[in-house]
Amino acid sequence: MSLTLGKPRGRAAHSAPPVRWRGRRVQGWLYAMPTAVIVAVLFIAPLILVVWMSLNKWPLLGQATFNAPGNYAKIPSNPLFYDAVLFTLKYTAITTVLLSAVALGLALLVQERRPGVGFFRTAFFLPGAVGFAAAALLFYGMLNNDFGPIDPMLRAIGVIDEPIKWIGTPNMALFSTIALVLWRFAGFNMLILLTGLQAIPTEVYEAARSDGANRWQVFTKITLPLLRPTLALMLILSVTGSLLAFDQFFIFTNGGPDNSTTTMVMVVYRDAFFRFDLGGAAALSVVLLVALVGLNTLMMRRLR
Amino acid sequence: MRNERPAEGVRSGERPMTRYYPTVGALAVLFLFPLVWSGWSSLEEPDNYLRMARFGEGVGTYATNSVLVSGMTVAGTLLVSALGGYAFARFDFPGKNVLFLATLAILMVPYATILIPLYVLLGYIGLQNSLVGLSLVFVMFQLPFALFMMRNAFEAIPRELEEAALVDGCGTFRAFSRILLHAVRPALVTVGLFAFLASWNDFFAPLILLNDGASFTLPVAVVSMTQGTFGAIDYGMLQAGVMVMAIPCLILFVILQRHYVRGFMSGALRG
Numbered sequence: 095m096s097l098t099l100g101k102p103r104g105r106a107a108h109s110a111p112p113v114r115w116r117g118r119r120v121q122g123w124l125y126a127m128p129t130a131v132i133v134a135v136l137f138i139a140p141l142i143l144v145v146w147m148s149l150n151k152w153p154l155l156g157q158a159t160f161n162a163p164g165n166y167a168k169i170p171s172n173p174l175f176y177d178a179v180l181f182t183l184k185y186t187a188i189t190t191v192l193l194s195a196v197a198l199g200l201a202l203l204v205q206e207r208r209p210g211v212g213f214f215r216t217a218f219f220l221p222g223a224v225g226f227a228a229a230a231l232l233f234y235g236m237l238n239n240d241f242g243p244i245d246p247m248l249r250a251i252g253v254i255d256e257p258i259k260w261i262g263t264p265n266m267a268l269f270s271t272i273a274l275v276l277w278r279f280a281g282f283n284m285l286i287l288l289t290g291l292q293a294i295p296t297e298v299y300e301a302a303r304s305d306g307a308n309r310w311q312v313f314t315k316i317t318l319p320l321l322r323p324t325l326a327l328m329l330i331l332s333v334t335g336s337l338l339a340f341d342q343f344f345i346f347t348n349g350g351p352d353n354s355t356t357t358m359v360m361v362v363y364r365d366a367f368f369r370f371d372l373g374g375a376a377a378l379s380v381v382l383l384v385a386l387v388g389l390n391t392l393m394m395r396r397l398r
Numbered sequence: 399m400r401n402e403r404p405a406e407g408v409r410s411g412e413r414p415m416t417r418y419y420p421t422v423g424a425l426a427v428l429f430l431f432p433l434v435w436s437g438w439s440s441l442e443e444p445d446n447y448l449r450m451a452r453f454g455e456g457v458g459t460y461a462t463n464s465v466l467v468s469g470m471t472v473a474g475t476l477l478v479s480a481l482g483g484y485a486f487a488r489f490d491f492p493g494k495n496v497l498f499l500a501t502l503a504i505l506m507v508p509y510a511t512i513l514i515p516l517y518v519l520l521g522y523i524g525l526q527n528s529l530v531g532l533s534l535v536f537v538m539f540q541l542p543f544a545l546f547m548m549r550n551a552f553e554a555i556p557r558e559l560e561e562a563a564l565v566d567g568c569g570t571f572r573a574f575s576r577i578l579l580h581a582v583r584p585a586l587v588t589v590g591l592f593a594f595l596a597s598w599n600d601f602f603a604p605l606i607l608l609n610d611g612a613s614f615t616l617p618v619a620v621v622s623m624t625q626g627t628f629g630a631i632d633y634g635m636l637q638a639g640v641m642v643m644a645i646p647c648l649i650l651f652v653i654l655q656r657h658y659v660r661g662f663m664s665g666a667l668r669g
Contacts, residue, residue, distance in 0.1 A: 133497065136537075
């Protein structure tokens, strides 16, 4: 036991706090007050309200009346619900796999310092600085058969003879949307992966190399395992973002043709503002919220 | 983007330069092509911008709304997160941990699921269809990232700097506003940049929270161009709209790239 030896450790080691450090509990609260107000009014209150709304018949205009569990009970009979869930899951799976692969490829290409590598990183990331709605509108024009450059280019090199319906059929709409998402988000995810790649000490690579490991072995035995936490973060962000997809399909197809590209968030939006049923939209929101928080927690536990 | 890593070729093995540059070069063309095409096609007819200026309430109205919303969001986020970051870095007060966790929980809750109740709630406090209400919602969504960044920035300042000011007779607020705020300036730039990009570009929140054409922000207004007049969509005007939205972001990003990348490095995205 060395309790009595030398100077006491802890705060006294910095010399005793001056007199003015007193009364800091109140001051601390004052500085934190704006944060507390914003969080309470604009986050906690809506969380409580969404649950309360989901227990009421809540028209866009007019009086709310308690009808629990009516809004939840009618979810299965919502004609859009199952198709939207299936479509959103399909979209999420394809997007996440492709986006991870492309982002990892880009990150590996630009992880080392070489002449011009800064330019290439910026070029890959630049679409990420453009807003997602703006990016979707850009593609909307680019994929148009008459106005856009894609069809004429493909025709010129003889790949196609007829105009392609880039967003006119369900599968093509999905394909075009994924191209948009890859263009807009690959650089963003590349940047996340780069932070992870750069955290791997160079010595580890040098050691592996001097032990005679080839490039593939280095990648699978060193890069991937050490990158795991960063990859997990990217996967979580990508899955969550894709499950909440709205802008891209609203702009490209507005959920069509025949509701084949309607996502879950789009169903919430339509219930609220086209069927004027805020209670039903709130119930769907609660289901989505619980599912996503659960999924996120699960992924964090599993992947990290 | 800069990179501090000197070791060339160590990480992935020597790649022949003759294959490397054509590959990344082709990819760079692929990534830059849409932006170049959009800019070029918006300028193909000078009329595109004139028609856009007269679209709906006039693009000037929408741009003003966007500037107001982004300005209020950036100012609000900086104010709240600087004060809050200081509180969390330097003070002990009851409920500190609960408040911090509650703020970070914003990241866990999907954005789209609380906009419907926010729409109703803003109605209760007279801020439905209001640019102020929309900005406050953006401040809330920015808060977990911003507070985390600012707390870390204040924690990184040596306590002695603050103590010296306090001993000299400054109150904590004077120490905060005169000395500490100056020391965390880079973090403020990062927080402000993220707040600007998010509020300038967001489509879903203004779509739900604003319902009067005169209060639309640029993304909502430009998306409404795809509804067309008499079925005909004015694609040239649409790309002009895309450029008006994209150019401020591209310029800011290129100038402030280092601050943007620091946001990533901070780990604040991890929640």
